[in-house]
Amino acid sequence: MSLKRQVRILGIDDSPFDFRCEKALVVGVVARLPMYIEGIMRTEVQVDGSDANEAIIAMVGRSRYREQLRLILFDGVAVGGFNVVNINKIHQETGIPCATVTREMPDFERMEAALQAHFPDWEERLKVIKRNPLFKVGPRKRSIYATIAGMDAETLELILKECTVQGRLPEPLRIAHLIASAMIRGESHGRA
Amino acid sequence: MSLKRQVRILGIDDSPFDFRCEKALVVGVVARLPMYIEGIMRTEVQVDGSDANEAIIAMVGRSRYREQLRLILFDGVAVGGFNVVNINKIHQETGIPCATVTREMPDFERMEAALQAHFPDWEERLKVIKRNPLFKVGPRKRSIYATIAGMDAETLELILKECTVQGRLPEPLRIAHLIASAMIRGESHGRA
Secondary structure (H helix, E strand, C coil): CCCCCCCEEEEEEECCCCCCCCEEEEEEEEEECCCEEEEEEEEEEECCCCCHHHHHHHHHHCCCCCCCEEEEEEECCEECCCEECCHHHHHHHHCCCEEEEECCCCCHHHHHHHHHHHCCCHHHHHHHHHCCCCEEECCHHHCEEEEEECCCHHHHHHHHHHHCCCCCCCHHHHHHHHHHHHHHHCECCCCC | CCCCCCCEEEEEEECCCCCCCCEEEEEEEEEECCCEEEEEEEEEEECCCCCHHHHHHHHHHCCCCCCCEEEEEEECCEECCCEECCHHHHHHHHCCCEEEEECCCCCHHHHHHHHHHHCCCHHHHHHHHHCCCCEEECCHHHCEEEEEECCCHHHHHHHHHHHCCCCCCCHHHHHHHHHHHHHHHCECCCCC
16 A cells, blocks of 8 residues: 655644743644645644634644644644644544554543643543544654544554654654744754 | 765744834845755744844754754845845854845845935945855756855855755755745745
C-alpha cells in the first residue's frame, strides 16, 4: 500500500501558557507530504475551557486548504491545558479524518484525578479522552501512541512514517510546536 | 567549493500591517541547511520606525543559536514599512554575515520619492538602503537580487542554492513569511 501523491495534512499544537493567561494560541501547519510546508493558520482557545473543538472546526472551515486536507493530527488529547479535543466530533463536522499522537503512554489515572479536582464536568472530559482506543504505531524504538477517527491504522502509520524526519514527532507537529512556543516566549524551546 | 556540514542560517521576515498598527511582527527562522527548521524567534518593530536594527540585534543576541549562525538573511531592505535594515551595522554588532534578497529589482526612484514625502530623515534612510551594491545571484530564470555584508557572493550563492526548494525564495524566508502573515491574518497568504 502506498500513499497518493500530494497528500496534505494539518498538524495542530498549542502554545505554552501560565495561569495568568486566559487564552492559549493554537497553531496549525499544513504540510504536503513528506514535509513541504504550504500554509500556516492560527486560532486561540480558553485555557482549561471547552471551546477547542469549536475553535478548531472554525479554523479549518475558513482555511483555503480545507478541501485538500487528508488528516488533522493533534499532539495529545487536549490544547490549552484540559481543553479537550474531540476527534470524533471534529472528524464528523469537517469530514476530515483526525488522529492524536503522544510520545508517552498517557497516565489516565493521574489525568482523572486532575480533572476531578478542577472540573465540575470532569466525567464528560474524561469520556472524550478515553473514547478512542490508544494503539502503538511506528518502529519499536521510535513508536508513538495514537488514537484515530475516520482513518485506518495502516494509513495513519504510512503518513506518520513519511513526515517524521528526526525523533518520533511528525514534522507538522514539530513545526507547529516551534511556532506556538516562539510566539509566546520570544524563541522556540523544548520538545513539542 | 562546498559548504561545511551543519551550516545554520537565520531567515527574517516581517508581518503584513495596516496603518492602524503601530507595530509589525518580525519572525526569524533558524534552518540547518538544506532546510531542517531548528528554531523560531520573534520580535516586533515600529511601523515606519527606526528600531529595526536594535530589535534584530537584540533578538539574535538573546538567541541560543547566536554562536552557530553563519548568515542572517533578510527579505528586502526594510521591515515594518520603511524601518530600514542596516546589514553592515547588524553584521558588525553580531559578528554574523548578513544579506538581503529581493525577487524584483528595487525601484530606487520610487523609494526615494516615498521616503522624501514621509520622513524628515529620508536621506539617512536612503543612504543605508543604497550603501551596498545590488547583484544578481542564481540561475538566469530564477535569479534574485542580493546585497551582502561580511560574506563573499560565491558563498551566498551556494547557501541560497542549497536552501531554495520551490521558486526563488530560500526556505527560511518563505517559512518566516508564512508564520508572520498567519499570526496577523489568521492564515498565511501570498508570497513573501
